[in-house]
Amino acid sequence: LMCSCGVGGGLVQAGGSLRLSCAAFGFTFDDYNVGWFRQAHGKEREGISLITSSGHGTYYSDSVKGRFAISSDDAKNTVYLQMNSLKPEDTAVYYCAAGRRLWIVAGVADGMEYWGKGTLVTVSS
Numbered sequence: 001l002m003c004s005c006g007v008g009g010g011l012v013q014a015g016g017s018l019r020l021s022c023a024a025f026g027f028t029f030d031d032y033n034v035g036w037f038r039q040a041h042g043k044e045r046e047g048i049s050l051i052t053s054s055g056h057g058t059y060y061s062d063s064v065k066g067r068f069a070i071s072s073d074d075a076k077n078t079v080y081l082q083m084n085s086l087k088p089e090d091t092a093v094y095y096c097a098a099g100r101r102l103w104i105v106a107g108v109a110d111g112m113e114y115w116g117k118g119t120l121v122t123v124s125s
Helices: none
Strands: 010-013 018-024 033-039 046-051 058-060 068-073 078-083 092-099 103-105 108-110 119-124
Touching (some): 018 033, 046 068, 058 068
Parallel strands (some): 010 119
Antiparallel strands (some): 068 078, 103 108
């Protein structure tokens, strides 16, 4: 019911940029908050960004604030994560998730109903 589709992931040098896409199939994001998560090897999953169903509210974890930007395109039923100034510590598998009551605070999240497939982002030093 949801697909992050692997669009945007890949290998990039430190300081570079990537844009991840999260598209919904079978439902629309109109009533759902959408979040981005990442899990680095050997570490717990971390919630890093969220956009509310209205598109007016956003959240960023301290680890990505000022470097990443979340946005939505209602016409394409897609949410994007623009990642700039990438660092080696950003290397992880990135996932998107949607939920009508999804929230993220200090990396912790709840309310996920749908998950996208993960996409690997590797940042080389």
